[in-house]
Amino acid sequence: MLNITICENDIFTCSFIEDTILKYTNRKNIKVDIGVFYKGETLYKYLNKTDYNYISYIDILFIDTELKELSGIDVGNYIRNELKNELIQIVYISNSDSYAMKLFKIRPFDFLLKPLKKCEIIEVLDKILNLKFNTDIFFEYYIKGSYFKVALDNIIYFKSEGKKVNIVTKKLEENKQFYGKISNVQKVVNPQNFLLVHKSFLVQYKYIVNYTYNSLEMITGEIIPISQANRKSVRLTLQSLRQN
The missing domain is CATH 2.40.50.1020 (LytTr DNA-binding domain)
Incomplete structure (x- = not known):
């Protein structure tokens, strides 16, 4: 099962990403669960659930840098610095490449410029899946904000x-x-x-x-x-x- 979350306030872009993911995973015969959020603060509340921190339930997060109120950068900082979660592969989406350096400390997996292209999304998915399948020999979990892993x-x-x-x-x-x-x-x-x-x-x-x-x-x-x-x-x- 691949768990993917999309956080994007533009409905068209969100649907484009979701449709590309569904076609890709169907072709690869991979089960996928896709969560969709249109606001950064809604995603923040989901991430802030008390039973969430124990493990990275989200494998991949596609998120816009320019969300209103809580931006994608705010959410990324929360994931890395508050939840201490390094397992979620964050893929940023933006209208401008000026954000690239600001995102360095969040350690995103990739950065995609709009208008998005299917081939770019597929390339990101291929890279992440190759990484995931090569590292899935461990079970990963959290204890009091610290990250641990044990061989399955x-x-x-x-x-x-x-x-x-x-x-x-x-x-x-x-x-x-x-x-x-x-x-x-x-x-x-x-x-x-x-x-x-x-x-x-x-x-x-x-x-x-x-x-x-x-x-x-x-x-x-x-x-x-x-x-x-x-x-x-x-x-x-x-x-x-x-x-x-």
Whole structure:
């Protein structure tokens, strides 16, 4: 799943970007979720949600520098300096190249001048996807404003406890806890590797050593329950994975 946000007050430009992205991802057979904002302050309120900071839910942000009230530069500064988020790939859009130097400290991925061209948007998407697929061997998260990452191959399972998620790994020193939701974690890990077996457990398939109708045994010896709502889907998924 690729999560893309567009923040642009010109409806035509916004539709042009969205249409180009949809055609591109459809051609590449990539699932995409596109969020659209027409004001910087509306996007700011979304970014300011208390459950947002734990992970970069937005992969790519296309944003105009010249939004009213809160500009694209203001939003970019908030993302980098307040949220301490370096994972969102920010692509600025502008009528003038005079903003280029002002954006240097925000570390955008690219800068596109209007009128936009489809080939330029596609080039940006190609570059970001190449970067993303080459770095998706890690799970990335935040604890108290600091950024961390752990190798996905070392993660045995994720466990939800209230408003926090525990990362249980093969190395005890890498076990961590952060504010977040299992449902959001599920969106950024490979569904071929991680199975949602319970509303509180997301487990890595290769670390399952035994499977029964209502539970799993992990390599650690821990028994993880399979919820009644997930039993059929887990059974079918495990059968499919074994056949492959």
